[in-house]
Amino acid sequence: MYAILDIETTGGKYNEEGITEIAIYRFDGHEIVDQFSSLINPERSIQPFVVNLTGINNQMLRNAPKFYEVAKRIIEITEDCTLVAHNAKFDNRILTTEFDRLGYKYEKKTLCTVELSKKLIPDLPSYSLGKLVKSLGIPLTDRHRAQGDAKATVTLFKMLLNKDTQKNIIQAAVRKNPKRQLEPKLLDFIAEAPTETGVYYMHRDDGKIIYIGKSKNIKKRLTQHFTSDNRKSKRIQKEVASVSYEKTGSDLIAQLKESEEIKSNRPVYNRALRKSTFNHQLTSFKDENGYINLKIEKADARKKAITTFTNYQQAKAVLFKITEAYKLCQKLNGLHKTQGSCFQYSIKACNGACIAAEPPEAYNRRVQQFIDETSYKNQNMLIIDRGRDVEERSVVLIEAGQYKGFGYFNLNHQITNPEILKTLINPMQNNRDVQHIIQNYLRKNKKVKTVKLS
Template structure:
């Protein structure tokens, strides 16, 4: 088996927006290096000052070097039929695959990461960065942070790893069944092996244990692994993968519960790599307040997190439709409900449907009685029901509770639990914040599975 030990220097940290400034490829037969390829590359863009300070490669040094397209064919021939080896292999591979693809070459070869292999075969070191690990192993790096020097050190490290591999770890890593080749450099495979193939929520954490991403899944194992497939060369994905050190999870009885838990956890933890659900917010709400004359007034306004909300909506139309129902059923004043403006009295008073609160003909006390009845009626209009589904084990079933149109919470109950009373269910369920996103999830679910909805 032949290995291609690779190191590159670049203008930045992600392939789609940066270029390669130097590449070194050492062909290794498992015992020794057979061939060395090393060249500067003109990246066709400026090299940032901090990169020049780190690598010593300046714009002047690469101005007469070949651009990547001029050497792409030679690089492809060196790599395509060998095992691609690098320290943090997915970084180097993403750059080279991206550049080769832009030149019409599709690189598809097996990969080995010497970071991951070192953690397995040479455990116990404080750091597995190339510089610190080689220092601990007495591997001298000539010309650090240059492709040739780092590739030569990686080749020595590979020789050491091959010698230390008495249990066939490398062969297993290269097998089709292994996920090692695609995993982030800092995520142990043991973390993946313990993931269940059931619905739930998973948490990617960084080196300090901070949650950086929350996701939901029908199968936790398959969904987590899907994050590592493909070769997206963008900065966001590359930084994301680099920062994953552990993955935790929570099993849910159903996919619906996983969706809801994900939404709640994103709002609670605010992980930096979650974006879509962070942007979801209720837009409008129905409020009640007492004006200076003592009249209770219903009105639709923008949703305010700190205000007491009677009900919330995604659209103004939805809110006004509900408000008009309350006005019609309880003979409320359209002017006091902000439906009509710039009139001395509302049209309802002219037509006999309003007793004249808008012009002071009805007292606040009398009008407020009907407003209170309208609010009580609103609560009866808003449904209270449970959604029953599969549990995590055969001895339980999942239960979600919606009370008066708002999501109360969810949890697990016995198959013998009496679910006729909401107070009893509330005593055993875990409360969660309610929002329109969660209510829409539940509504869509019960529309698809009406037999799972039980009126409480």
């Protein structure tokens, strides 16, 4: 649990500043679950330059509550939380100083979004909150007011959690709160899990990830893990001390994250998924009569594949559908062994390429149409899919046929502006596994929106 906050102060000498405004959002890693904001009477004058910066003046604070009047609420909303702020060292020092004046020891672990941004989004020209969120396409209203700055920091932190593929932030949180993670039983993990699409992470008590999975219904999948009596499940049940998760909205993003993060984190119970997720591929060749033939083969990295399949049965079923949809020849595609015409020709669903009744040029145009529509080789495109809430969409970026990564956006200008799009995308590894995942997803989900880039 995180308490994401922003504090405005009077300015003045070090450790003599007073709080003029505070905003805190209690954030569970996925959504805001509680919030508090208030002007505060600092019982001292505000520096003139601060008035010009924030717009908060002494008159506005005359009837505002004093810090001791809101202290209890601050303690409650930040209980069991890591404090998160943009320049967390400053906000934590100010808050600790105010509690010290009341004789109360206030100690919290902190995370700084400036430091996290420099690590996870390197080489930006500025990491000040205003310039950083602008470069990322994050809306920011009421700059230099606590509520506006804190809300923008929530959105920024959510993006940083998403970019943290090594899961260092989550693993650190588990290590910092071991007592809480050891107490819940398996039923507690199931009860707390969402029924939504996403990726889940099982941790040992030292925070280390031992298993990564994805599901369209995380709660249902965890129930299967924790009620199964096979050897692997029993070992996981005994060892797991905590479960964290990330909602993705899109099943495509969940599959891509699972593939990337298993390879990156190498969890002990994910050995099978460290290998390739497909074993057959579709290739093409031109026969002696000039016709392009489609052929199912075992996966071979040395050969260029049009698309890939999990197994031979899936490949054969899909090739039958392709042959029918594009009015191709079963004989040329290896689906009907015959010396004469194919079955499709007998029902007038094939134009006769099997007996050279159709010219190769006409037949090959339809084959090439299929290849162009199926393979994203050399294409620049965006795949737009569901986001984590109704206002959000997910985006997968393909450049020159290479998978570059994924991200989320709320406003169309974020993906039509190349500079903002670049910062929204979490860079990911391009490999044959992710190509298989993307092609398989597009093949099964015809209604998914794709946008060609120039």
